[in-house]
Amino acid sequence: MTLPFTHVDWAAVAPLEVLAATGLLVLLFDLVWRPFAPRGLSLSVAFLGTILTAALIAQQYGTNVAAFNGGYIVGNFSVLFGEVVLLGTLGALALMGRGGSDRESAGTIALLLWSACGALLLAAAATTMTIFLGIELLSLALYCLCGLANRKSAREAALKYLLLSSTASAVLLFGMALLFGASGSVSLAALASPAMVTNPLFWMGSGFFLVGIAFKLSLVPFHAWAPDVYQGAPLPIAAFMTVVTKAATIAIFARFAYAALPAGASQMLLLPVWAIAGISMIVGNVGMLAQHDLKRLLGYSGIAQVGYILAALAGTTRLGLRYAFFYLVVYAVMNLGAFAVAAVLSSGDDEEGTQIQSYRGLGARRPLLAAAMTFFLLALAGLPPTAGFLGKILILAVAAGTGYLWLAALLLVGTAISLYAYAKIILAMYRPDHRVHAADIPRGAPLPWVSLALCLVATVALTFYPLLPSGLLPLVK
Amino acid sequence: MNPYLPVAIFLAVALAAALLFTVLPGLLAQRKPNPLKLEAYECGVEPTSSVSGRFPVRFYLIAMLFVIFDVEAASFYPWAVELHALKLFGLLEMVVFIVVLGIGYAYVWKRGGLAWK
Amino acid sequence: MATSFAGVPIFDYEALASVLFFIGLAGAIARRNPLVMLMSIELMFNAANLAFIVFARAWLNNAGQIFAFLVITVAAAEAAIALAIVVVVFRSAPQVNVDDVRVLHG
Numbered sequence: 202m203t204l205p206f207t208h209v210d211w212a213a214v215a216p217l218e219v220l221a222a223t224g225l226l227v228l229l230f231d232l233v234w235r236p237f238a239p240r241g242l243s244l245s246v247a248f249l250g251t252i253l254t255a256a257l258i259a260q261q262y263g264t265n266v267a268a269f270n271g272g273y274i275v276g277n278f279s280v281l282f283g284e285v286v287l288l289g290t291l292g293a294l295a296l297m298g299r300g301g302s303d304r305e306s307a308g309t310i311a312l313l314l315w316s317a318c319g320a321l322l323l324a325a326a327a328t329t330m331t332i333f334l335g336i337e338l339l340s341l342a343l344y345c346l347c348g349l350a351n352r353k354s355a356r357e358a359a360l361k362y363l364l365l366s367s368t369a370s371a372v373l374l375f376g377m378a379l380l381f382g383a384s385g386s387v388s389l390a391a392l393a394s395p396a397m398v399t400n401p402l403f404w405m406g407s408g409f410f411l412v413g414i415a416f417k418l419s420l421v422p423f424h425a426w427a428p429d430v431y432q433g434a435p436l437p438i439a440a441f442m443t444v445v446t447k448a449a450t451i452a453i454f455a456r457f458a459y460a461a462l463p464a465g466a467s468q469m470l471l472l473p474v475w476a477i478a479g480i481s482m483i484v485g486n487v488g489m490l491a492q493h494d495l496k497r498l499l500g501y502s503g504i505a506q507v508g509y510i511l512a513a514l515a516g517t518t519r520l521g522l523r524y525a526f527f528y529l530v531v532y533a534v535m536n537l538g539a540f541a542v543a544a545v546l547s548s549g550d551d552e553e554g555t556q557i558q559s560y561r562g563l564g565a566r567r568p569l570l571a572a573a574m575t576f577f578l579l580a581l582a583g584l585p586p587t588a589g590f591l592g593k594i595l596i597l598a599v600a601a602g603t604g605y606l607w608l609a610a611l612l613l614v615g616t617a618i619s620l621y622a623y624a625k626i627i628l629a630m631y632r633p634d635h636r637v638h639a640a641d642i643p644r645g646a647p648l649p650w651v652s653l654a655l656c657l658v659a660t661v662a663l664t665f666y667p668l669l670p671s672g673l674l675p676l677v678k
Numbered sequence: 679m680n681p682y683l684p685v686a687i688f689l690a691v692a693l694a695a696a697l698l699f700t701v702l703p704g705l706l707a708q709r710k711p712n713p714l715k716l717e718a719y720e721c722g723v724e725p726t727s728s729v730s731g732r733f734p735v736r737f738y739l740i741a742m743l744f745v746i747f748d749v750e751a752a753s754f755y756p757w758a759v760e761l762h763a764l765k766l767f768g769l770l771e772m773v774v775f776i777v778v779l780g781i782g783y784a785y786v787w788k789r790g791g792l793a794w795k
Numbered sequence: 796m797a798t799s800f801a802g803v804p805i806f807d808y809e810a811l812a813s814v815l816f817f818i819g820l821a822g823a824i825a826r827r828n829p830l831v832m833l834m835s836i837e838l839m840f841n842a843a844n845l846a847f848i849v850f851a852r853a854w855l856n857n858a859g860q861i862f863a864f865l866v867i868t869v870a871a872a873e874a875a876i877a878l879a880i881v882v883v884v885f886r887s888a889p890q891v892n893v894d895d896v897r898v899l900h901g
Contacts, residue, residue: 225781232788308785330862337869341876348880356884357896363880364832364893367873368823371839374866375816378846378859382809385854387862681802738882742875749871756864 213268213275216257216283217321223250224314231307243307247294247314255287258321271388272328279325281526282452285533286324289444290317292537292656296437296544298648309349313441316342320449327460328387329377332453336373336417339449340366343442350435358433365426366417373413379406389461398465407470410457415474417450420511421481424504428488431500436547436555439496440540443503444533451510451529459517467517478511479608482615489622495543495555498622499536502581505615506532512612513596516603524599528592531663535580535589538656542574544649557626564631571630573653578623580660583616588663736794743786750779797853808849816842827892829885833877840870 211218227243227250234242258280266275293313297306319338326332344366348359377387383402384391397403412423419427431439458471485505492498510532513525543555546567564571580587593616600609753775761768786792798805815838822835844863851859884896 225778228781228785232785330858330865333862333869334865337873341869341872344876344880348883356880359880360829360884360893360896363877364823364829364836367833367836367877368820368839370873371816371819371823371836371843374840374843375846377862378812378843378850381847381859381862382850382853385850385856387858735882735886738878742878745871746875749868753864753868 209266210268210273213261213266213273213325216254216261217318219257220250220254220314220321221318223247223254224311224318226250227307227311227314241298243310244294244298247310248291250314251287251290251294251317254321255284255291258283258287267327269331270328271390272331273322273325274327275325278452278456282324282448283321285448285530286317286320286445288530289441289448289533289537290314292444292533292541292652293437293441295648295652296440296540309346312342312346312349313438316346316441317445320445323449324452326453327389327456329380329389330387332389333370333374333377335449336370336453339446340370340417343438343446346438346441347430347434352433354433355435356433358430361426361433362430369413369416369423372409372416376406376409376411376413379403379409382406389457392461393463395463395465397463403466404470407462407466411470411474414450414454414457415477418447418454418507418511419481419504420474420477420507421484421504422477424481424484427504428492428497428500431503432494432497434496436496436540436544439499440537440544443499443536443540447503447507447510448529448533451507451525454511455514455522455525458514459522471515471517475511475515475605475608478508478515479611481505481508482512482611483618486615486618486622489619490625492622493557495539495557495560495626498557498626499539502619502622503536505619506536506581508615509593509596509612512600512605512608515600515605515608518599518603521599521603524592524595527663528596531580531588531592531660534656534659534663535577535587538653538660539574539577539581541649541653541656542570542577545570545653557629560626561629562633565633573657574630575627576657577660578627582620582623584620586664588660591664739791743791747779747783797855800849800852805849805853809846812842812846812849815839815845827894829877829881829893832893833874833881837870837874840866 223246227246230242230246261275262277262280264275267273268275290313294310297310297313316339319335319340319342322331322335322338326335344359344363347362348356379402380392381387383397383400383406384394392403392407416423431442434442454474458467458474462470482505485501485503485508488501488504489498492501510525510528513521513528515521546559546563547555560571560574563574576587580589583589583593593612597609597612600606600612754772757764757768757772764771800808819835819838819842822838823832826832826835844866847859847863847866849859851857851863
């Protein structure tokens with residue numbers, strides 16, 4: 202018997218190994234030098250490791266390797282989604298640098314890095330086995346991360362997330378088992394054979410699989426957990442979840458929808474997904490109207506934003522994938538920006554000062570921050586001159602072009618509703634408020650400021666750069 | 679032969695045996711109770727409170743750690759079976775696995791997870 | 796693809812796995828005790844495991860067995876994390892019921 206894997210396989214997963222090893226290093230440093238460690242050592246190590254990983258992944262651009270018997274496929278698709286994952290990770294790490302208690306930071310940072318490992322694995326996973334491993338690595342670390350803050354709401358968020366997400370994992374897994382029974386292989390590519398169209402196991406398996414994915418994407422009938430969890434989780438973790446979890450799950454969904462379905466089944470199987478994506482746009486935006494907490498509001502906003510991204514994928518065209526990816530990047534940047542503003546302002550009390558109430562009169566007290574927040578909210582709403590506007594126009598174009606006019610119409614209706622919700626915060630910020638004195642507002646740590654500035658620049662820059670690499674496909678072969 | 683027949687026979691035998699052992703003594707035994715007989719058996723002490731109380735949380739902590747390390751140990755079995763075929767590669771893989779596990783173990787230990795305080 | 800295994804048709808194994816799965820799903824949705832909900836989730840995982848092993852035998856593809864092994868490991872990690880979170884959440888509560896966990900709503 203020859204060795205099952207070659208150096209090509211190991212080279213393909215090198216970025217993952219570096220990221221995982223960085224997590225271990227952070228733990229080790231914390232163990233060895235605990236009393237004497239300089240402040241921010243864990244964070245610096247984590248930053249270095251993540252940037253190194255991003256560089257290693259960037260080097261894989263343009264290559265096409267199917268490592269580990271086709272379980273881990275490196276290509277432009279995995280590179281691009283991997284970079285979004287790392288972008289979200291860096292953003293979350295930056296928000297962690299806002300000071301406060303440093304006691305638990307090493308464990309938190311290590312868990313965050315391992316969670317990012319799971320997301321990276323998902324970006325390149327092409328068998329149900331690697332998908333399951335990636336999803337569980339991502340989720341298990343996140344359950345802990347949600348519960349680590351010493352607040353009642355954080356622990357509650359962790360419990361809700363754990364119970365609901367595990368149920369979804371189990372549904373997903375049962376779907377995978379049925380798909381394995383249908384094709385006799387764990388590979389997604391094996392599902393694309395025409396023989397599958399008449400196989401009941403394939404239909405049931407795909408159904409369970411898509412329900413599990415819809416849950417992880419917090420699409421509408423399965424969305425109730427998302428706002429609760431985002432509100433309860435610590436700020437950096439909520440930012441991480443909105444960006445990284447969504448990017449990784451959309452990568453999986455795109456691979457499944459584009460490359461793993463036989464020609465005859467694709468339309469019928471995916472139609473319910475597009476339908477719930479359309480409903481998500483409405484429900485997410487309507488849900489925003491009644492919210493009093495910024496994190497919770499962004500959670501509802503995320504439900505709608507995933508709907509927009511899926512609308513671009515609806516025709517399963519190459520162009521659609523490209524625009525969906527563009528909007529994903531834009532969403533990541535503007536969302537991280539909004540979280541960065543919240544982090545600069547956060548007071549570290551029970552609810553981290555993210556109640557919308559506490560933003561009243563911000564325009565007078567901190568004009569710069571208020572302007573930045575306004576900009577990010579307008580971008581999330583999709584108003585010009587932001588990248589959010591461009592992203593939505595592209596999605597509208599591709600949805601209309603592939604015949605999904607009803608999705609385009611729902612997108613417009615959803616956007617109109619969301620304008621009202623975002624405007625409420627913006628108006629609150631610019632309304633004079635005499636109750637709070639300027640001295641109460643913390644200065645904020647430098648790292649969230651840097652993150653804020655970078656997101657601002659990126660949101661503007663992306664407006665002028667919609668020309669993304671076109672070689673996202675092939676996904677599987 | 680129906681493949682489920684052995685299962686059915688097994689179930690029937692198990693049910694019959696269980697019924698036999700629970701019902702027969704009640705029917706056949708002679709009952710002549712006296713205070714000495716009704717005492718806690720031989721070396722036992724009279725219970726002072728209900729036994730099914732609440733456990734300290736420490737038990738759950740230890741149980742959690744046990745579950746994790748228990749399953750990790752189960753991962754050794756397939757590796758041990760194929761060790762000859764995997765040669766040096768398999769050995770190195772397992773070393774990496776154990777080192778990673780060891781760091782986690784050291785972390786738990788140092789943070790006081792194993793202390794029965 | 797083999798159609799039966801030890802004299803029992805593959806379909807029967809698959810039916811058993813499905814029944815287990817739906818019992819688990821019903822438990823996870825209907826029960827209010829988080830520990831029972833976790834047990835139900837474990838039942839769903841194991842239903843999937845059974846399906847994987849049966850299909851691995853049917854297709855003579857060991858990937859299914861490896862998958863089942865992976866799932867066992869993941870389920871153990873999940874159980875440990877779940878226990879930890881349940882202990883933290885209900886440390887001071889007299890009894891364990893998810894309906895009492897309601898700071899977050901709206």
